[in-house]
Amino acid sequence: MFGSLFSTNRRLRDAQIPVLAQVTPSPWQQAWKALRENRMAMFCLILLVVMAVWCVVGPYFSPWRDDATDALMINKAPNAQHWLGTDFLGRDVYTRLLLAGRISLIIGLLTMLLSVTLGYLLGAVSGYLGGVADKIIMRFADLVMTIPSLPLLIVMGAMLSELDFSPDSRVYMVIVMLSLLEWPKLARLVRGQILSLRERDFMLATQVLGLSSRRRLFGHLLPNTVPILVVMATMAVANAILSESALSYLGLGVVPPTPSWGNMMDAANSLIDFQRRPWLWMPPGIAIFITVIAINVLGDGLRDALDPKMKRSKK
């Protein structure tokens, strides 16, 4: 009875819908397509992957161990055996650079993971619940953000040195330190997103359907924040790598013998090394530079791909 009323139009619609559904990809597929079309971003992505693989695999192919000293080969310029020369203990700079890359990248990634988890959770709770919870979390975030980060890091680094951690476990302490400083920025961003999203019609619609708060938050609200989350997380990696370098350069982050790009650049502190032995500090400096730029360009590309509204207009 009722179906027959629509049968006249049905044939027409039959013809259109399947084509539509197959041709138009999901939001994620669309974003991936947009990213692939962004040459700079793709170049940076490939560059980052190559660097990461190189850092992980490279040391296995190196004839030198990172902590093998050689009293006869001190401060040698790059040559056939030591591609990037040796340092003041005769250690191979190239091998150390790769191992430092592992450490720096791990610190970047783990810091991102920890701070994004923390910031995302607190930001989401703050934005969704509002009221007292929101006030407490946001005032705490403000507090952390108002303290200049470098002095705070220096103080915390000095405390770590007092506590006598082994160089390896210091890596993890650095991750925790950096995360504690990074999360408020993420929390604020997520909170802002949630505040605007929860006023959207589809959130009202979920309320009309009588869905539970948990379902509305996790099933409907948070999936909409994934684009900004991805972008934020990417940028957070770059930030963490930079902060770690600064800290380690000052001797308060990762400490030798564990290498990191930051503490390798410590060589530039000595005037002689700085003037005469650029192979000691140039490679880690360049590595940091390339990595951070690549991550940021990739982050921009991701933002353009995931959130077309934020895209800067083309010339």
Next chain:
Amino acid sequence: MTQPLIRFNQLSLSFSSDQGRVRAVQDVTFDVQAGQTVGIVGESGCGKSVTAMSLMGLLPPQAARIDGGEILFQGRDLLKLRPSQMADLRGNQLAMIFQEPMTALNPVLTIGEQLVEPLIRHRGESPRTAWALATQMITDVGLARAESLMKSYPHQLSGGMLQRIMIAMALSCKPQLLIADEPTTALDVTVQAQILRLLREQAQRHHMALMLITHDLGVIAQMADHVVVMYAGKIVEQGATAEVLRNPLHPYTQGLIASRPTPGERLRRLYSIPGQVPDLAALPPYCAFTDRCDRATERCRQGIPPLEGQSRQAACFYSGLSPANEMKSGELPS
């Protein structure tokens, strides 16, 4: 007389704002019988949507305050229910669809993922059964290729298709009342007619009451059994649709009817009611329509006319329903 499905009883509510309390709804009283279609008409900002939102318990708790009255659903006062009890009713026995179907669906979830939710939430269906039921529902609202629609995203469908999806979702738990808040305003005219026909058919099929909020008297004429005309937060006239449209008693209703375009006629400038809806934060102590009414007299500025009459009600001193102010039509100031 049987108990009505919904009874608004002397409902008054207000919002806090910078200008003080805005009295959005005052003394609203009307019934919705089971299976009946009730139309609520009025200009923007006259309290239609707020009335519907109060029924669904969707008013912002910080800003809105119920000043009095009750909303009875099968004898239970909805305003006294706990939030969790209200959530059990919403989407289950009380459903609602909105003006903008394009924004009422979550853009990052597929149609299917969203359609199954009320079924899982209220009927306790397993995801698999819910999926099958939801697919059937899409077919029921007149969309073909339900399977592929279930897997598509909202942006892939047209406004009309999305509104059908919204209707399917609202109807999934076989509600006793569906509130349609300007369901066709955002759609183009040909699709409007289809959506209205669908709503009417579904309402009849499931013996469901329909509360249709609109500013389009044409829609009311087609759909509603009973019409409630609201102005500045109050009911100014209500009664059976045919009677109200044929013989409007309140000047506001008369104005609304006069301002409808007649197809094919381009001879005169379209009538419009002069002025604007008064500021709800500063309502005059007399009939709120006086300043826009071309038949207002001194009497109109001396008090607020009560809503008088039985099945047919109007709030105007000159409606002819009030025994004390019986006037012959010739005496109506023109």
